[in-house]
Amino acid sequence: MKVNEAEFTDDLFEEAGQQFKEKKKSGRPSSSFWRDSWIRLRKNNGAFIGLILIIAMILLAIFGPMMNSYGFDDQDLTRANLPPKVPVLENIPFLGMNGVDIRGMDQYEAKGVTDYYWFGTDELGRDLWTRIWQGTRISLYIAFLAATLDLIIGVAYGSISAYYGGRVDNVMQRIIEVLMGVPNLIVVILLILVLKPGIVSITLAMVITGWVNMARIVRGQVLKLKGQEFVLASRTLGAKDQRLIWGHLIPNSLGPIIITTMFTIPTAIFTEAFLSFIGLGLQPPIASLGTIVNDGFKMLRIYPHMLLFSSVIISLIMISFNLLGDGLRDSFDPKMKK
Amino acid sequence: MEKILTVEDVHISFDTYDGEVKAVRGVSFDLYKGETLAIVGESGSGKSVMSKSIMGLVPKPSGKIVNGKIMYKNRDITKLSSKEYRGIRGADISIVFQDPMTSLNPTMTIGHQIMEGIMVHQKLPRKEAEEKAIELLHLVGIPNPEQRVKQYPHQFSGGMQQRVIIAMSLACNPEILIADEPTTALDVTVQAQVLELLKEIQLKMGTSIIFITHDLGVVANIADRVAVMYAGKIVEIGKTEEVFYNTQHPYTKGLLAAMPDLNTGQDELQTIPGSPPNLLYPPVGDAFAERNEHALKIDFLHDPPMFKVSDTHYAATWLLHEKAVGKAKEIDEKIKVKKQSKTVGVQKSVRQEKLLEVKGLKQHFPDSRQSVIKAVDGLTFDIFKGETFGLVGESGCGKSTTGRTLIRLYDATDGEILFKGVDIRQQNNLNKEVQMIFQDPYSSLNPRWTVADIIAEGMDIHGLYKTKQERMEKVYELLRTVGLLEEHANRYPHEFSGGQRQRIGIARALAVEPKFIIADEPISALDVSIQAQITNLLRKLQREKGLTYLFIAHDLSMVKYISDRVGVMYRGKLVEVAESDELYANPLHPYTKSLLSAIPVPDPNIEKTRKRVHKTEWDMSASDYQLREVVEGHWVACTEAEFMQYKQAAQKEMLFV
Numbered sequence: 001m002k003v004n005e006a007e008f009t010d011d012l013f014e015e016a017g018q019q020f021k022e023k024k025k026s027g028r029p030s031s032s033f034w035r036d037s038w039i040r041l042r043k044n045n046g047a048f049i050g051l052i053l054i055i056a057m058i059l060l061a062i063f064g065p066m067m068n069s070y071g072f073d074d075q076d077l078t079r080a081n082l083p084p085k086v087p088v089l090e091n092i093p094f095l096g097m098n099g100v101d102i103r104g105m106d107q108y109e110a111k112g113v114t115d116y117y118w119f120g121t122d123e124l125g126r127d128l129w130t131r132i133w134q135g136t137r138i139s140l141y142i143a144f145l146a147a148t149l150d151l152i153i154g155v156a157y158g159s160i161s162a163y164y165g166g167r168v169d170n171v172m173q174r175i176i177e178v179l180m181g182v183p184n185l186i187v188v189i190l191l192i193l194v195l196k197p198g199i200v201s202i203t204l205a206m207v208i209t210g211w212v213n214m215a216r217i218v219r220g221q222v223l224k225l226k227g228q229e230f231v232l233a234s235r236t237l238g239a240k241d242q243r244l245i246w247g248h249l250i251p252n253s254l255g256p257i258i259i260t261t262m263f264t265i266p267t268a269i270f271t272e273a274f275l276s277f278i279g280l281g282l283q284p285p286i287a288s289l290g291t292i293v294n295d296g297f298k299m300l301r302i303y304p305h306m307l308l309f310s311s312v313i314i315s316l317i318m319i320s321f322n323l324l325g326d327g328l329r330d331s332f333d334p335k336m337k338k
Numbered sequence: 339m340e341k342i343l344t345v346e347d348v349h350i351s352f353d354t355y356d357g358e359v360k361a362v363r364g365v366s367f368d369l370y371k372g373e374t375l376a377i378v379g380e381s382g383s384g385k386s387v388m389s390k391s392i393m394g395l396v397p398k399p400s401g402k403i404v405n406g407k408i409m410y411k412n413r414d415i416t417k418l419s420s421k422e423y424r425g426i427r428g429a430d431i432s433i434v435f436q437d438p439m440t441s442l443n444p445t446m447t448i449g450h451q452i453m454e455g456i457m458v459h460q461k462l463p464r465k466e467a468e469e470k471a472i473e474l475l476h477l478v479g480i481p482n483p484e485q486r487v488k489q490y491p492h493q494f495s496g497g498m499q500q501r502v503i504i505a506m507s508l509a510c511n512p513e514i515l516i517a518d519e520p521t522t523a524l525d526v527t528v529q530a531q532v533l534e535l536l537k538e539i540q541l542k543m544g545t546s547i548i549f550i551t552h553d554l555g556v557v558a559n560i561a562d563r564v565a566v567m568y569a570g571k572i573v574e575i576g577k578t579e580e581v582f583y584n585t586q587h588p589y590t591k592g593l594l595a596a597m598p599d600l601n602t603g604q605d606e607l608q609t610i611p612g613s614p615p616n617l618l619y620p621p622v623g624d625a626f627a628e629r630n631e632h633a634l635k636i637d638f639l640h641d642p643p644m645f646k647v648s649d650t651h652y653a654a655t656w657l658l659h660e661k662a663v664g665k666a667k668e669i670d671e672k673i674k675v676k677k678q679s680k681t682v683g684v685q686k687s688v689r690q691e692k693l694l695e696v697k698g699l700k701q702h703f704p705d706s707r708q709s710v711i712k713a714v715d716g717l718t719f720d721i722f723k724g725e726t727f728g729l730v731g732e733s734g735c736g737k738s739t740t741g742r743t744l745i746r747l748y749d750a751t752d753g754e755i756l757f758k759g760v761d762i763r764q765q766n767n768l769n770k771e772v773q774m775i776f777q778d779p780y781s782s783l784n785p786r787w788t789v790a791d792i793i794a795e796g797m798d799i800h801g802l803y804k805t806k807q808e809r810m811e812k813v814y815e816l817l818r819t820v821g822l823l824e825e826h827a828n829r830y831p832h833e834f835s836g837g838q839r840q841r842i843g844i845a846r847a848l849a850v851e852p853k854f855i856i857a858d859e860p861i862s863a864l865d866v867s868i869q870a871q872i873t874n875l876l877r878k879l880q881r882e883k884g885l886t887y888l889f890i891a892h893d894l895s896m897v898k899y900i901s902d903r904v905g906v907m908y909r910g911k912l913v914e915v916a917e918s919d920e921l922y923a924n925p926l927h928p929y930t931k932s933l934l935s936a937i938p939v940p941d942p943n944i945e946k947t948r949k950r951v952h953k954t955e956w957d958m959s960a961s962d963y964q965l966r967e968v969v970e971g972h973w974v975a976c977t978e979a980e981f982m983q984y985k986q987a988a989q990k991e992m993l994f995v
Contacts, residue, residue, distance in 0.1 A: 012636035013662040015669070033786070229782035233846065236745050237796040238769030251786045334786055334830040 033334075040331035047327020053320035057313070061140055064133030068118075072134040073285035076125040079113050083305050084120040084128075102304065120305045122295060131287040132310055138199065138288035139269050139317060145203060146210055146268035150261050153207075154214025159245055159253075161215070162222035173219075179212050184271065188280050197280050202272055210268065214260050221253035254332045262325030266318045289314045342513055342546055343369040343392070348406030348416075350387055350396060359617050361387045363570035364406070369514065374540065374547040376561035376578075378554060378593075380865035381836075382614055384570040385550050389516045391416070392548070393433050394423040410514075429459040432507035436519040438499035442491040448475075448502050449487035455509045474505040477542075478535060496733075497528035501535065508539065516548045521556060525732035525892065530936040530950055533560050552866060554597055555895075555938030558582060559945045563650070566590050569615050569625035572644075576651030578942045586645075586653035588633075589626045591673075596870035597940050598899035607874055607899070610867035613835045624656065632669040634662065692759075693854060693886050694721040694744070699753035701736070701743050713739040715910035717753070718965065721854075726880065726887040728901030728918065730894055730933070736910040737890045741856045744888065745772050757854070770800055773847035777859040779839035783831040789842055790827040793817070796850040816845040820875060837868035844875065848883075856888045861896065873900055894937050898922050903971075906930050911958065912965060916972040924991075926974045926984050 041047055065072060085099035085108055092098075099108040108114075119128035161172040187208055191201040225231060231248050239247070250257075273290020275281030282288050289310050296306030350362035362384040369375055379385040390396055392408055394415065407414045415426065435441045443451060452471040456462055462470065468487070475483035478501040491499055500520060507515055517536065521529040537560060540547060549560055557564055558578065565575040566587065574587040585591045595608035612629045615621050621628065627637035636656050645658035657666040701714035714736040721727045729737045743750050746762060755762045762768050773796075776782035783792055790813045796802070803809040814824045820841040831839055840860060847855055857876065861869040873896065879885060891897045897904055898918045905915045906929065914927040925931045935950045958975070965973045968984045976984065 010661060012639070013634050013656065013659065013665055015632055015634060015665065033788075229776040229778055230784045232742075232747055233774065233776060233782055233843070234784075234795060235747060236769060236772075236774045237846075237850065238767075238799050239795070240799075243799070247787075248784055252784065254786075332786075335832045 036334070037331045041327050044327040044330060046323045047331070050320040050323030050327065053316060054324060057136060057317060057320070058140060061133050061136040064136070065130045068127065068129065070117075070127035070130050072126065072130045072287055074126060078125065079111060079115075079117070079121055080123050080125040081299075081303050082107050082111070082113065082117050082121040082125075083303070084118060084309075085116050086118050087116055096305075102302070119309045120303070122292075122306055123299070126285075128292070128306065128309060131292060132289070132313060135287040135289040135292050135310065136313060136317070138272065138282065138286075139290075139314065141199075142202070142206075142268050142272045143265045143317070143321070145206060146264045147261050149206060149211045150214040150264050151257070152211075154211035154260075155218050155250065155253075155257060157211065158215035158218025159222045159249060162219040163226060163241065163245055163249065165223075169219075176212055176215060179209050182209075184209055185280075188275060192280060197283055198286075199282060202275060202281055206268065206271075210264070213264065214257070217256050217260050218250075218253055221256055222249045225249050225252055251332075255329050258325050258329045258332070262321055265321050269314070269317065339370040339373070341368050342371050342410070344407075344409040345369075345388075345392070346407045346409065348388070348391060348408065349404040350384070350391055350401060351404050352397075352401045354400065354618075357618050360620050361401075361570055361617060362391070363617075363620060365567070365570075365572050366406075367565055367572060367575060369546050369548065371513075371546055372540065372544045373562040374536075374549055374560055376549045376551060376557040376564045377567055378551060378557055378564060379567035380552060380614055380867060382617070383567040384617075385567045386518055388567070389433070389518055389548055389550050392514075392516060393427060393431060394418065394420070395433075425459075428455045428507075428512070429510045430512055431514040431516065432510070432512040433516040433518060434500070434503050434507050434520045437523050438496055438503055439491075439523075441503050442499060444491050447488055447490055448494070452487075452502070452506050452509055455506060459510045470509070471505075474509060475502070477508070477539070478502070478505045479531075480505075495528075497524055497531060500524060500528075500532055504532070504535065504539070508543070508545075511543060512545065514546050514548065516550070518550045519552070520549075522551070522553070526894070526936040527732065527932055529556070530938075533938075534950070536560065553938065554593060554866070554940035555945075558940050558942040559938040566593070569620065570617055571625065571654065573626065573655070574651075574653040576647065576653075580648065580651040582940070582942050584647065584651070586647055586651075586658060587626075587655045588630045588657070590653075592629075593866055594940060596867050598895050606877070607870040609870040609874060611871075613837055613868065624654075632672065634665065691723040692720045693723045693757070694888075695754075695756040695759075696720070696744070697754040697756075699740070699743065699755060700751045701739050701748055702751045712910050714743065717907075717910075717912055719905055719912060719915060721886060721888060723886055724880075724884055725902040726889050726900055728897035728904040729888060729890045729907060730892060730897050730904060731907035732892060732933075735907045737907050738858055740907070741774065741858045741888060741890050745769075745774050745856055767800075770796075770850045771852055772854045772856065773850060773852035775840075775843055775847050775855060775857040775860045778863050779836045779843060780863075782843050783839055785831055788828055788830060789817075789834075792831070792842060793827075793845045793849055795846065800850060802850065812849070816849055819848065819879070820845045821871075835868075836864050837871055840864060840868075840872050841875065844872075844879070848879070851883075852885070854886045854888070856890070858890045859892070860889075862891060862893060869896065876900065894933060895939075906933065909958070911975065912973075913975040914973065915965070920969070920972055924972075926968060926972070927976070 083099055083101045084097050086097040089095055090098040098106070100106050117127055117129065119132060121127055122131070157172065161169045184205060188201060188205045191204055195201045195204070226249060231244060234244055234248055269289070272281055272288060273293065276288055276290045277294045282291060284291070292310040293307060293314065296310060300307050345365060345367050348362055348365050349360070352359045352361055365384070365388055367375070377385045377389065387396065387401070391403055392415070396403060403416050406416070408416050410426070410430070415423070418426070442448065449468060449471050452474060453464070453467040456467045456470050457464070472483045472487050475486060480486055480498060480501055491502070494502060521532050524532060533556065536547060539545065551557060561578045563576065564578050564581045565572045566581065566589065567573070568589050574581060574585070574590045581590060582594070585594060589610070592608065592610040596610060598607060610629055615625055615628070623639050624633070624637040624642050627633040630637070634656050642654045642656045644652040644654050646652055647658065656662055657669070696717055696719050699714055699717040700712070702710040702712050705711050717740060719727070729740065731737045739748065742748050744755060744762070746768060757765060757768065757771065765771070790810065793813050793816055794809055797809060797812060803812060810827070813827055817824055817826055822838065822841055822845070831842065834842065860876070861872050864872060876887065877900065880887060889897060889900055901918045903915065904918045904921050905912050906921070906927065907913070908929050914921065914925065914930045921930065922934065925934055935948065939945060962978045963975060965975050966981045967973050968981070969988050974984060
């Protein structure tokens with residue numbers, strides 16, 4: 001940078017006579033942690049879309065089956081394998097919502113059906129719209145069950161084990177190792193010896209083993225955190241165990257906790273689908289997204305609609321949970337604050 | 339002298355989420371053959387980035403050299419491809435990093451790690467490479483190199499590891515050795531050894547060393563020339579004597595004034611207010627102007643060029659402009675007057691009441707293999723009301739453990755701790771009476787809490803307020819006490835600098851109105867100019883609130899400055915306790931002597947003539963080895979025979995006086 005020497009007048013070499021002051025930044029209104037987090041979450045487009053999708057799917061899972069008069073297990077072979085047909089949308093040919101199958105035949109006309117089946121019907125003539133939302137209920141139930149177990153048993157178990165350490169930790173970790181050592185499938189099979197296969201045995205199987213991963217991750221986090229100086233500082237101030245765990249240790253483990261939950265949910269949904277597939281899960285005629293996908297994939301070439309809608313829904317559930325999880329992790333972290 | 343490296347107007351920027359950070363903003367210097375150039379600066383001044391750019395190690399893609407040349411052997415090495423760079427790294431220019439623990443691969447024997455470079459660059463066969471490795475280990479002073487070469491890094495102590503790394507970096511006889519804070523992670527006695535080793539090697543091999551550090555004492559010890567960096571620029575460069583004795587830039591002056599040397603009395607330390615600028619938005623004009631009390635108007639408008647002081651000495655300050663000559667003298671006068679007016683001796687506390695008594699304290703931790711680690715092994719000392727008791731020693735000597743045991747973070751294995759005459763295990767409100775300030779300002783505050791919640795935690799626990807209003811009032815008052823602003827209350831810790839965080843930590847400790855504060859290395863993680871601020875704050879609080887401190891540190895000059903009495907710890911035992919002046923003037927125990935001789939003093943002339951005491955081992959196993967009072971208030975751990983010697987020497991001295 002060239003500066004013209006002539007610009008340097010004598011008075012520039014006077015003392016500016018400043019006193020040092022902390023620079024004032026504009027003050028920020030006080031707001032609670034949760035409020036802050038909510039504001040940050042709302043600014044995150046992806047997470048917000050995820051949240052809206054989840055809410056929409058929950059609403060559809062609740063009200064979807066009531067939106068037409070078909071029951072999820074009403075069989076009628078005269079209306080089997082119908083492609084989807086939706087009023088209004090049927091007039092737009094490329095959407096494929098006009099009841100015409102892939103061979104170009106209007107199945108509704110051929111079978112003389114006058115009703116509308118929005119997602120079509122399956123090989124037994126059951127309405128897929130009703131069945132898919134019925135199945136979504138199961139999947140969402142499994143998702144929330146998995147999340148709750150993770151968050152309650154997993155977090156509590158992990159943090160207690162790590163926080164108290166020593167013998168407590170030793171015993172609790174051996175228990176976890178035993179649980180990890182027995183494959184999930186065996187647990188379910190053993191349960192079926194006592195109970196009938198179905199949602200109850202799946203739930204119980206998850207209660208027994210579903211939270212183990214989370215417990216291990218939380219334990220690792222807490223072990224790392226409990227030696228940190230802010231925890232020691234709190235102890236020197238006289239904080240009790242509860243305050244240390246809930247105020248310091250768990251809030252600072254939130255990132256990994258949320259990520260683990262978001263990994264557990266899809267795994268749980270798939271576990272349910274897998275169990276249903278091998279016949280240990282839900283029994284017909286009860287529908288879940290897993291069983292519908294399994295039914296649909298057998299006739300993928302001829303009736304793609306059976307697989308299409310159920311797999312789109314299952315993917316949407318996964319994607320929106322992942323988006324929301326990402327957003328939640330960021331919004332709970334004050335470092336993301338601008 | 340022959341120039342071997344020329345750095346010309348280098349600019350380095352980092353692309354971050356928030357924008358472009360201009361870490362280095364136009365640095366130029368030459369490096370001559372066989373010299374040691376020290377680059378000093380606070381954290382964030384760009385000194386590390388600068389040196390890494392010479393090695394082509396600026397992290398990509400976020401960092402890039404925007405402008406400038408680095409000429410080495412008639413080539414601009416910033417333009418080299420990564421393949422060409424590999425030929426230079428290790429062979430011509432090599433680097434020693436700060437932390438020896440992380441710079442060695444834990445799964446390779448050190449022999450292999452040293453041989454790697456030799457085999458790549460010098461294409462020697464394995465056998466010869468191994469011989470060379472042994473030779474190098476011998477050169478850096480590692481005993482039994484033939485056996486040690488087959489060992490893994492964890493089998494070496496920190497200082498030995500750093501020697502191994504130096505051996506590695508010397509493997510291919512580099513012309514330039516870049517040492518990036520090589521002694522910061524080491525204890526003072528080990529630091530002295532490593533510095534001596536570097537000097538020796540330079541004599542033998544004629545290597546040029548670029549030595550990066552924040553410690554002016556180390557600079558005085560090792561450097562031929564010094565470059566002072568501030569906010570990405572060199573503000574002053576010159577021969578070590580010139581920079582120390584004919585200081586030109588106000589920042590350099592501030593830094594030198596902020597360090598207590600062993601001769602500083604008890605007057606307040608000079609500080610540089612504020613903290614370094616954010617290089618996302620580099621200030622217009624002289625970057626230091628806003629922290630400079632005597633800044634000129636022009637400092638806020640134009641960037642000062644490098645003014646020549648002598649052939650070798652340059653400084654970037656407008657005070658050297660021909661029109662400012664008169665003003666510069668005036669300002670010097672003002673500073674001198676101010677310094678004198680501050681030199682009002684603070685009276686030493688009078689020892690009356692014992693606040694804390696420690697008797698035979700032992701703290702043992704079970705090891706994995708049935709054995710115990712004796713972290714603290716039989717400590718006995720008293721702390722009087724209103725005094726500052728300094729506890730010094732090297733890492734691992736048990737000084738932090740002692741502090742933590744005193745506040746019951748650990749339960750003592752054996753021994754008695756009396757606070758106000760009552761055993762601390764029977765005290766109900768010990769946590770209100772005794773508080774602690776922690777070392778690392780980055781991990782001592784919960785990142786998810788606001789500053790208000792952090793400070794108020796103690797009040798929350800003990801229910802020290804009635805309404806929310808009252809709680810906030812108290813938080814505001816504490817913030818003002820420690821020199822922060824009310825509006826800081828709603829922010830989160832990551833928005834603050836290290837010094838400000840330490841202030842928050844102090845406010846948290848003060849919130850419960852304690853009588854006794856244990857300060858566990860409260861300033862060792864801070865920059866020099868900030869250290870002085872925090873030290874002054876601690877002293878101010880002591881005066882105003884009548885606090886008693888236990889000040890734990892490894893920095894002896896700071897301990898001497900702040901403490902009334904000092905205890906020296908070695909391997910879990912106290913080896914010497916005395917008033918701080920007495921201890922520094924007349925150390926008796928050989929360990930204290932070696933510690934004191936190892937502290938580098940920020941004064942090149944003293945450093946050149948100083949002799950180091952090298953004894954590092956003592957026989958402490960004698961059955962009658964215990965603390966004995968030689969002169970009143972001066973206790974030394976010794977045997978009966980040694981005690982008589984000390985006593986005689988002391989009496990002789992008395993006679994002379």
